[in-house]
Amino acid sequence: MTGFAIQRLLQAIAVMLVMSAIVFLGVYAIGDPMELLIPPEAPQDIRREIVARFGLDRPLWVQYLTFLGNVVQGDFGRSFIYNMPVLDLILGRLPATLELTLAAVLGATLIGVPLGIYAGYRPDRAGARIVMALSILGFSVPTFWVGLILILTFAVSLGWLPAGGRGATVELLGTQWSFLTANGLSHLLLPALNLALFKLAMMIRLARAGTREIMLTDTVQFARAAGLAETTILRHHVLKLIAIPIVTVFGLELGSTLAFAVVTETIFSWPGLGKLIIDSITNLDRPVMVAYLILVALLFVTINLVVDILYAALDPRVRRGRTA
């Protein structure tokens, strides 16, 4: 088991090295950062001096190693636009994104699982069909479009909720949070709903498929034969059985929701990481792009690693099959 974990960890490190090289080459080698930093009319000697100061005259692999060395020490460079260390910038934006992501995934689970259980329990009812139609829409309709419609409906036409921003925040554990004030909560509601829709569709499908399968088993018939009420069967037997895949997906989805947050944050001007990366792409703020990409890659590689190791710990067959 330990051997497997170490092997997986080494693989993950190798993947991170490859990813960092790709990101470095991609962002730094395609296009010339000097075009942005140096005015075109600057004399040749000043140009050469700046190039030397940024180390751009050295071979590419030396530049990469220097970059790598800095990154390992937590130094991602300075943002061209905000003129502050990139890591501080990213860490400052992280809580807003985490808040939005958590609200979305939690909401999607808390609403989606009961709806899915209902749709799987009575698949022929009109209500179940409506739930399934909703989940098809949630899967197909692009997130940005739903965001627009939410703004148009609740902010522009009805005027109930604000169209963007984070609203009033309260400090807790050293960072600012929206969900603790009524105003902040009203700002959080629409973007969280927007971000949650896709996950909601997914949770509905997972819960429905699981429930349908379980309702046909003898476990349920045996519980019925013992005189258990249907709600008791759903709450205790079914919920417990579908919990395993749902918890797994919940964990995995936290990661991918961070990526979807890019779109939602842009539409609702939510000052999180997603908005930061879009801004840095449009402003060609390369250190921020590189840092964001490397951190996201790190996040995904870590999630994969943890999932792999957890699965191996739960199922000895995986361990033997994969290492062979």
Next chain:
Amino acid sequence: MTVPLLAVTGLCTHFHTRAGVVKAVDGVSFTLEPGQVLGLVGESGSGKTVTGFSLLGLVEPPGRIVAGSVRLRGQELVGLPTPALRAVRGRQIAMVFQDPMMTLNPVLTVGRQMGLALRAHERVSRAAARARCVEALTRVGIPDAGARLDAYPHQFSGGMRQRVAIATALLHRPAIIVADEPTTALDVSIQAQILHEMRALTRDSGTAMVWISHDLATVSSVADRLLVMYAGRLVEEGPTAQVLRTPRHPYSRGLLDSLPAAATPGDDLRQIPGSTPSLLALPPGCPFAPRCARTSDRCATPPPWVVDGDRAHRCHHPLETPP
């Protein structure tokens, strides 16, 4: 005249499918007295399991009880609203299924599942519930029941799992247990053990049983009376010993002949030719006619249910009683 514990009359459970109406149970009648064990025998697809489910009102759509009555101590169960039926299930009539692997929930502890079944009918404290479960498990012969209560089903052997299911069914000391092939999924050595124990448990408490099985050998060792089902209908009924000695219906005869004990060593086992007919396309007359060696023109009309003292059969050409 006393009211029987359970009286089933003209029970018809049909499944309305896209391909047509499947008459899984078509006019089944019988009575059950306290402490009696009734063996319900037939090949798979003969409607015996659906009969069992119908007794508890557990038939799921597209299936439905379309006619007949099930009376428990005179109280009609057919058409009863679900909450009233739920009060009967588990407390008056309990059920044990074929495969304990499939019936017990793999992600809940045994104690939790039994607790749910217990609290379905009684408000009991956590400690009292635990004590009751331990007592029930001990009764079915599970050693160290107190500790086993916190184990998950996969930590039990097949026989032990079935004992847990039986203990769950016995929690409320029901008047009737419907046992649907409770030993089929088990090893042969454990089959006999469970069979014996269930017989002893029910005899002590006066519990009646409907024992459903395709295996005549198993049933005949527990049942007082036998009901033989074919294609959704009863074809023969009588005291176990008599049916075994002198079967009247050719189908019962066929079932007996296909038992290993009936064959002379060295001979091939005799099989009933053909297979169970599709319930969607039953012949107009006797459904067994296509597989029967004793057919005549009369078999094109439905044979009547002939009652003869303690026994009954449904055949135009019943086998003669040997002198």
Next chain:
Amino acid sequence: MSGGASPLATFWGNFVENRVAVVALAVVVAILVLAVAAPLIAPQDPYDLAGLSLLDARRGPGHVGAGGYVHWLGTDAQGRDLVSAILYGLRISVQMGLLAGMFALIIGASLGITAAYLGGRLESLVMRVVDLQLSFPAILLALVLAALLGQGKGQLIAALVAAQYAYFARTAYGAATAERRKDYIEAAAATPLSGRRIVFRHLLPNCMPPLIVVATVQIANAIALEATLSFLGLGLPVTEPSLGMLISNGFPYMMSGRYWISVYPGIALVVLIVAINLVGDQIRDQINPRLRR
């Protein structure tokens, strides 16, 4: 398989049993026709800047503009007729979706089948990369690539293909390995058949049904992705106004109640994507009933 009728006829017979899917298919075909015929039926050429009048800008649905005809869905900020803009936008969106889907199918399926056929180190390397990429959200990958490669049709298609090929590779690999394990491939390998024959006669035909299912879903996804990227300003250049860009252009005006500039192109987009997905769902149910959800 029902005897007699060709598999395709049987497939069609089952397909028409689902009324929703038939309607969806009709919508998809109608949109395809509209997209192809856009230059013929659009009242206005939205690319022809000389034909636009700023006096007609941001007019609501039903406005009669300088062209003398009714703008049924209103006009955008440049005075462009939205009906025409949507028809041309559909044309671009459908084109991008089909091209991206097709290239992703070819590249992904080739990789998957090659990996399954050759096995060994190549197999584990390719599939490891594919699995890693599948765990990574496609939208983020497309976003970054679109940003790195710059604007343009070719660049955007490349970004979409890179984000989507892995789904095809996984599917083709799964189907091909399952097929390879079957005896007849081994029998075919024992007789002197060329590797090419095994791949094209045995592996590829058996991979096609699941690949078709993935392709329908991925074409819809490619259209949605393209629209998202264009909305974020990372997609097509301004000279290629896809639906996403139309929506993006209208977004600032939505706050002041001029909803039509964004909403109508959006409806066209949603109808297109949902219709393709519904058709895809039905095909999937028919090809593999076990996957039915």
